[in-house]
Amino acid sequence: MTTKANSTPPFYQPPPTDKLRIAIDMDEVLADPVAKFMEIYRREHGYSYTHDQLENKEFREVLPPRISHTLREYINQKGFFRDLNVIPGAVEVVKQLCDKYDVYIVSAAMEFPNSLQDKLEWLGDHFPFISWTNIIFCGYKIVNVDMMIDDRIRNFIGFEGRKLLFTSHHNIGLTEYERVNTWEEVALKLL
């Protein structure tokens, strides 16, 4: 049972140095919270929205002001992130990216403390091939990677690598970034 000082568990291998690193966001990139927002507000409040109505807006901005505060309450509920739909193509393409790149899932989950366990379990269900070593829940995405795939340009601030803006309703009007509309387009660019 004796091993050398400061030995690490046998499964511990440092991250590979021969692959480029990609940071992939969760919400609106791998997972679809907006579909759940639409379902909740249709069912609980009787409001229906088309995707056109959401263009260049945050979801809270299309809600009637008297109920817009409820959005954050739904998001903060335990379980909110546990059953989100997977964005089409994400599983297949991320799996292939993992062969070629060192892939990290990087989510600003700390903003919603109740989301941590839900998000981790959701990843275990849909992306079981992502090791715990490659999952990062944070606030600021100060990650040392070569590429980021994200729907929020605020996460690109200060990042010097390649930035791929994943299309979501709120960012449709932005033109300053390299854009990917679907996971199929990510595959075409990176595989």
Place this chain on the structure above:
Amino acid sequence: MTTKANSTPPFYQPPPTDKLRIAIDMDEVLADPVAKFMEIYRREHGYSYTHDQLENKEFREVLPPRISHTLREYINQKGFFRDLNVIPGAVEVVKQLCDKYDVYIVSAAMEFPNSLQDKLEWLGDHFPFISWTNIIFCGYKIVNVDMMIDDRIRNFIGFEGRKLLFTSHHNIGLTEYERVNTWEEVALKLL
């Protein structure tokens, strides 16, 4: 209620660019799991250990082989990380570091999925001045910072900034790194 496309919540400010960044580890740096190990094995199994017996060893290595597997079971239990003692001086010094540096708490918490909520609540209790934006739970510590304070040299692999090895029983014999034995010594070096 209308705001510009892709507006960010009013509280969102990008990380400061005029301060050096420090990543500070949690276990055996801010929090003391070893004191809890010692208490559990004394109370539940009747084994007492001195700090001398732990030198240059992982805690599981000093346990009798027939019970060494139980350590991981205790760590995986919900609540294990919720009531750990704070390492002496950590709160006061980290608070002062926050004035001078952009301080991130970076924990490899993903290895123990049940620890996430406990660790976040523990930080909220003892380090309420650390914003959610500056907390990172990960596996590999691929963080873009200038300094790291950590008790595990595996987290220094590939990191090019200043590495401060925080003394813990398992790393006592290592001589290759700049060492800090206490939070008082961190203050002397960095404040």
